[in-house]
Amino acid sequence: MLEVENLGIRFGGLHAVRDVTATVPAGQITAIIGPNGAGKSTFFNLISGFYRPTTGTVRFQGENLTRLPTHEVVARGVARTFQTTTIYRELSVLDNAMIGHRVRTRAGLLDALLRTPRERRDVQGSRDGAMRALDRVGLSRQAHLPAGALTQEGQKRVGIAMALASEPKLLLLDEPAAGMNPEETVNLMTLIRELVAGGLTVTLVEHKMSLVMGLADHILVLHHGQLIAQGNPAQVSRDPAVIEAYLGSHAHGGQMGQDGQSTQGGEAAHA
Numbered sequence: 001m002l003e004v005e006n007l008g009i010r011f012g013g014l015h016a017v018r019d020v021t022a023t024v025p026a027g028q029i030t031a032i033i034g035p036n037g038a039g040k041s042t043f044f045n046l047i048s049g050f051y052r053p054t055t056g057t058v059r060f061q062g063e064n065l066t067r068l069p070t071h072e073v074v075a076r077g078v079a080r081t082f083q084t085t086t087i088y089r090e091l092s093v094l095d096n097a098m099i100g101h102r103v104r105t106r107a108g109l110l111d112a113l114l115r116t117p118r119e120r121r122d123v124q125g126s127r128d129g130a131m132r133a134l135d136r137v138g139l140s141r142q143a144h145l146p147a148g149a150l151t152q153e154g155q156k157r158v159g160i161a162m163a164l165a166s167e168p169k170l171l172l173l174d175e176p177a178a179g180m181n182p183e184e185t186v187n188l189m190t191l192i193r194e195l196v197a198g199g200l201t202v203t204l205v206e207h208k209m210s211l212v213m214g215l216a217d218h219i220l221v222l223h224h225g226q227l228i229a230q231g232n233p234a235q236v237s238r239d240p241a242v243i244e245a246y247l248g249s250h251a252h253g254g255q256m257g258q259d260g261q262s263t264q265g266g267e268a269a270h271a
């Protein structure tokens with residue numbers, strides 16, 4: 001579904017992502033892992049159009065997305081969530097999801113100001129699309145609550161609904177389980193599996209190895225911006241280069257698993 005070739009970006013002297021060639025298969029869950037600073041978020045920013053690569057190409061369903069602005073990437077079916085929650089806490093859950101949907105509607109500012117028939121049709125379309133997205137994440141009954149009144153898990157679901165409201169084919173989740181307790185993490189895994197069973201392709205960056213190893217069909221491992229391994233969880237967790245990368249990063253003060261639980265390296269090595 002997604003193919004990147006020789007993808008790279010430099011920030012001054014730092015090669016944050018270097019020469020990555022990889023594919024994301026349709027209908028599967030692909031996880032991107034690697035020690036802190038490995039380039040995972042930067043890689044996400046490259047494939048979702050937030051950053052322009054210094055080298056290489058990004059192709060989605062055969063189409064070259066490399067130089068497209070973010071909204072064009074979204075319009076072609078690639079949507080993402082963010083590491084930190086970016087929902088509007090004071091707005092209703094429905095309004096949040098509608099914001100996600102508006103990316104796909106055509107009415108411009110003039111239509112909105114003049115409240116043209118097209119604008120009214122688009123608002124109705126956004127409402128319907130947003131409700132469908134809320135239904136997919138199990139939030140239709142909370143649609144009229146302020147988003148900030150929901151639990152941490154509920155707010156994460158709002159963020160996912162915002163992305164789903166643009167009706168993506170590929171959903172990019174940036175650390176979806178950050179800040180979640182074990183029960184919430186299991187609920188999230190169930191939700192992701194349901195979305196994939198419904199035909200969505202999911203790619204995620206995640207530190208929690210229990211989630212990655214329990215969920216991913218395919219794993220890409222980045223280290224110092226480079227792809228050092230890929231394969232299924234069993235293959236990746238016994239790959240010497242992966243174990244070395246995590247243990248090395250730990251030895252040099254690499255951050256431990258999310259919320260300071262156990263080391264990524266330990267979990268990867270024992271998964």
Ligand SMILES: Nc1ncnc2c1ncn2[C@@H]1O[C@H](COP(=O)(O)OP(=O)(O)OP(=O)(O)O)[C@@H](O)[C@H]1O
Pocket residue numbers: 011014016034035036037038039040041042043
């Ligand atoms: N906009 C930027 N400008 C300069 N340097 C950046 C920028 N974005 C990221 N970097 C650097 O690129 C490297 C990779 O960062 P990135 O956030 O992609 O890693 P990561 O694997 O997502 O890390 P983490 O697991 O800590 O979230 C880091 O050294 C980071 O400081």
